[in-house]
Amino acid sequence: MPAEETAPETIINSTTAEPTSQLRRKNTTIHSEVEGTLANMPYANRQRPGDISRPTTPPRRASSAGPPSLHKSIHRTSGAQGTTPNALSKVGGSLRKHVAVTPHGRAAQREIEARRAGLTPGNDRRRSGRQQRETPRDTLRALSRLLAPKSHLIVPTPTGSNPQGNFVLSNDDLDNEPDLERPRFSLPLGTEDDDDDSLLLPPRSTSLEDEDVTMQSIELGRRAISEQSRSRLSRGSFGSVRQSDHFGNLSGLYVDGYGDDSLFLGQTSGDDEAILDADGRHGDNTETLGELGLDLRAMSQAMGQGNTSGQEMLSVDETENTFFFTVPPRDTTQDLSIEEQSMTRSVLPEPVPMGWDIDVGVLDTNETTVLDWLVSSPSSMKMETSVHAIAGQDAKLIGKNVQKVSRKKTPRVSKHGIQYPSLPMGVVKRMATRFAGISGSKTSKLNKETLDAIMQASDWFFEQVSDDLDAYAQHARRRTIDESDIVTLMARQRQTNATTTPFSLAQKHLPRELLQELRMVPPPKLKNGRQLQVVEEGV
Amino acid sequence: MAAGQKLYPRGTVKKIVRAHSKRNLSxxxxxxxFLDYTLFLQTLMKEAGINAKHAGERGISAKSVKKVTELSLAKFKG
Structure with a gap:
């Protein structure tokens, strides 16, 4: 049987030079049909594959018929192979091998075949899929398919619990390891805080509670950045009083702290958690101030600038409170606040009481006790005067705060010191709902916060537009804002161009009554405006 | 789009602009x-809707409005 099997291989070897498609066809036919008919093999080589099935010669003739078939095949192959004598001898040798009938000869033949298969790696792969299926990888894959649904992930147990007998002696070391890891979990948090603190505080800050410190560090950094970026915008804009009036619902007491929240907002674009935290911490600070921080403050006033552990907490509070104080006057009525600022700065040597009286203004219940304490404490006359000044301001501030808390819709003040209202919420809501519905969102409901954000945006928009119109009118040396200004503004906003006039936009967007009003006057006026512009430029 | 739409408060708009610019209005x-404001609000809501859709929210939230506020304002800077 091995001798018979070798026959097709030899044939294949001799016909390798043929076109591959033909070769494949031959291969398949050979494998399918010629299992038992050895005699055909040489003829199959010579003839077309369709002729293979005809058994014409006995098997003995195959040996004698081999060489001529070889010659034919060589004729068919490319000339380069045919001319080299080495290739000839090799192929001839392989063909002559299957004449060997002795068992040793067969063994040698098999050996050579095996070697040849080993030398040409693609050889067996092409011959049949049988050997491929038996690769160890496949068995491994089958094994994995069997095991996959049953197997579970091995969760590494904590290092301490190792019940094996070998480690009983070294168990002490294993017990030490979690002790080392626990600080490793907590330390990075602590070190981060320390890094933040190290800019401001001595390394003793581990003794302090971290909440004040972290808040302060965050606050300082953010404030500086926002001031840098938004300094060009006017006071009502992003950096200064962002969301100032609209976050009253978070904590009613803290009307004054909103400047800070707006800074948080400006930086991180509305992560509410940070704001909430900040508010909560404000609350904590005031509590500590009311209960505990006051005597520290008095001590600091008496001692000047000392260095106690409480003093550090105090310094934290100082910066915050001064920050509080600088922001809220901008929100509230400006003229009053400016006077107050100047008063406090002239009277008080340090920024400490400034922050303090704001807090007292917020917690007006503590005020009297604080004042009593301060008066009764051993202090200089200067301090008493400062206390009086503080008391005077407290009254004002308390009044203001109460006003602000009681009704949230206080009119804001522009940079010119003129109060202005914002658009009524109903109008904005109606328009916004309409546009939200147009823009494709299915639920056209707007909740309160969204509406607040829209209101804030529209306030900023009006401020910006007014500033621009002001600039245009000023450039034209007019004292009134004209239609030409707004037309110029809309052109510069790329809202109007050659195809869309302001009038067409009005037709599209404004209700009919307004459109009529606009139609009655502006079309001639628009022309007038343009002509006027030209004339003014000429003049 | 409703037929019986209330007009916007003209006095309020005038007051706002006058307070900010300290100039009279013709x-x-x-x-x-107000037309410009309408266009602004339209832009704002459109951008907010896009932002909300990107964020996977169902309606338009305050967060998305705040995010697009600055961009929309920058678009309407004269």
Whole structure:
């Protein structure tokens, strides 16, 4: 049987030079049909594959018929192979091998075949899929398919619990390891805080509670950045009083702290958690101030600038409170606040009481006790005067705060010191709902916060537009804002161009009554405006 | 789009602009300013809707409005 099997291989070897498609066809036919008919093999080589099935010669003739078939095949192959004598001898040798009938000869033949298969790696792969299926990888894959649904992930147990007998002696070391890891979990948090603190505080800050410190560090950094970026915008804009009036619902007491929240907002674009935290911490600070921080403050006033552990907490509070104080006057009525600022700065040597009286203004219940304490404490006359000044301001501030808390819709003040209202919420809501519905969102409901954000945006928009119109009118040396200004503004906003006039936009967007009003006057006026512009430029 | 739409408060718009610019307004400027505001609000809501859709929210939330506020304002900077 091995001798018979070798026959097709030899044939294949001799016909390798043929076109591959033909070769494949031959291969398949050979494998399918010629299992038992050895005699055909040489003829199959010579003839077309369709002729293979005809058994014409006995098997003995195959040996004698081999060489001529070889010659034919060589004729068919490319000339380069045919001319080299080495290739000839090799192929001839392989063909002559299957004449060997002795068992040793067969063994040698098999050996050579095996070697040849080993030398040409693609050889067996092409011959049949049988050997491929038996690769160890496949068995491994089958094994994995069997095991996959049953197997579970091995969760590494904590290092301490190792019940094996070998480690009983070294168990002490294993017990030490979690002790080392626990600080490793907590330390990075602590070190981060320390890094933040190290800019401001001595390394003793581990003794302090971290909440004040972290808040302060965050606050300082953010404030500086926002001031840098938004300094060009006017006071009502992003950096200064962002969301100032609209976050009253978070904590009613803290009307004054909103400047800070707006800074948080400006930086991180509305992560509410940070704001909430900040508010909560404000609350904590005031509590500590009311209960505990006051005597520290008095001590600091008496001692000047000392260095106690409480003093550090105090310094934290100082910066915050001064920050509080600088922001809220901008929100509230400006003229009053400016006077107050100047008063406090002239009277008080340090920024400490400034922050303090704001807090007292917020917690007006503590005020009297604080004042009593301060008066009764051993202090200089200067301090008493400062206390009086503080008391005077407290009254004002308390009044203001109460006003602000009681009704949230206080009119804001522009940079010119003129109060202005914002658009009524109903109008904005109606328009916004309409546009939200147009823009494709299915639920056209707007909740309160969204509406607040829209209101804030529209306030900023009006401020910006007014500033621009002001600039245009000023450039034209007019004292009134004209239609030409707004037309110029809309052109510069790329809202109007050659195809869309302001009038067409009005037709599209404004209700009919307004459109009529606009139609009655502006079309001639628009022309007038343009002509006027030209004339003014000429003049 | 409703037929019986209330007009916008013209006095309020005039007051706002006058307070910010400290200048008088000619007679019908406020209509055009309100038109500009309408366009702004449309842009704002459109951008907020896009932002909300990107964020996977269902309606338009305050967060998305705040995010697009600055961009929309920058678009309407004269």
């Amino acid at each position: 007679k019908n400027v406020d209509v055009l300013i």
